[in-house]
Amino acid sequence: MKKSKRVTINGIAELAGVSKSTASQVLNGHSKAFRISDATRDRVLVVAAEQHYQPSIHARSLNMSRSYTLGLVVPEMTNYGFAACSNELETLCRENGMQLLIACTDENTSQEAMVVNNLIQRRVDGLIVASSLLNDMEYLKISRQLPVVLFDRHMQDTTLPLVASEAIESSATLVERVARYQQDEFYFIGGQPRISPTRDRLSGYKLGLERAGVSLNPEWVMYGNxxxxxxxxxFANLCASLGRPPKALYVASCGLMEGVLRYMSQHKLLESDIHLCSFDDHYLYDSLSVKIDTVAQDCHELAIHCFEMMIALINEQQPERNQRYLPAQLHWRHPHSLNQ
Known part of the structure; x- marks a missing residue:
């Protein structure tokens, strides 16, 4: 089937019997400034409506030095937290006449450099990045050309704008309550120790144990991705080494918890006495037979703060707060936690 040709300002001008400049002035709302008659203006607008004319975003961006697009760089879209925040950001962009371009890095620094370069070549107005890099050197260079907002992850001593959930104190509060009655065994399963989410959630776990008067056994801490x-x-290796499920377990993300629950389901452990805790919440946790206490991020607020900060930077305004750690909410579901 032959592809229909998109109507242009030249086509509108020809059908309306006016010059291209006249058609352009009318369609850009400048007919009064250029003293174009009402009859000519109406004729151009009628033709544009009949032809379903839509202005070219590329032409608009050339004229305005804006592309009206933002780039979002995340490790993966299957991660529930990143997926939820991406959805919120896309809605905010759409409602404000912008487009969100999403790129995934798979926690690969070379791939991150490639996708960031691709987004810059597409002339995005700014970058929101959950980076796998360990320092901010590259993004400091990029920030001299266009705004950069770090998201979810921080780099040591960075001065770049940042939006993330507070993880240390919230994790400590959760772990302390559980550890006060479950003192002899409390394991931790986390992702890569080099990235800030793992470090912060582990710090909160250790602080919670300390506040509960529990001495940390180094063998309790396990890392993966x-x-x-x-x-x-x-979790399979842990159950194999113990010969049973652990008594208490802090899991550092929804993705990791998905793997834990799949093992428990396959081995009929969902009715066991294990006390599960997790960073990140999921609405399905309310429907499970096993009760999971969680630290819940507010993805809606995270997206709003990222978007507002980015728009301020695009407009060359200094954000009110350059680095923002948003509070998380604790969801208590386990009977022992609810009774304390």
Whole structure:
């Protein structure tokens, strides 16, 4: 089937019997400024409506030095937290006449450099980045050309704008309550120790144990990555070494918890006495037979703060707060937690 040709200002001008400049002035709302008659203006607008004319975003961006697009860089879209925040950001962009371009890095620094370069070549107005890099050197260079907002992850001593959930104190509060009655065994399953989410959630876990008067056994801490398969494997190995499920377990993300729950379901452990805790919440946790206490991020607020900060930077305004750690909410579901 032959592809229909998109109507242009030249086509509108020809059908309306006016010059291209006259058609352009009318369609851009400048007919009064250029003293174009009402009859000519109406004729151009009628033709444009009949032809379903839509202005070219590329032409608009050339004229305005804006592309009206934002770039979002995340490790993966299957991660529930990133997926929820991406959805919120896309809605905000759409409602404000902008487009969100999403790129995934798979926690690969070379791939991150490639996708960031691709987004810059597409002339995005700004970058929101959950980076796998360990320092901000590259993004400091990029920020001299266009705004950069770090999201979810921080780099040591960075001065770049940042939006993330507070993880240390919230994790400590959760772990302390559980550890006060479950003092002899409390394991931790996390992602890569080099990235800030793992470090912060582990710091909160250790602080919670300390406040509860529980001495940390180094063997309680296990690392992998944030894929469900890693959670499955670490939990399987833990159950094999103990000969049973652990008494209490803090899981550092929804993705890891998915792997833990899959193992428990396959081995009929969902009715066991294990006390599960997790960073990140999921609405399905309310429907499970096993009760999971969680630290819940507010993805809607995270997206709003990222978007508002980015728009301020695009407009060359200094954000009110350059680095923002948003409070998380604790969801208590386990009977022991509810009774304390």
């Amino acid at each position: 944030y894929h469900p398969s890693s959670g499955y494997e670490m």
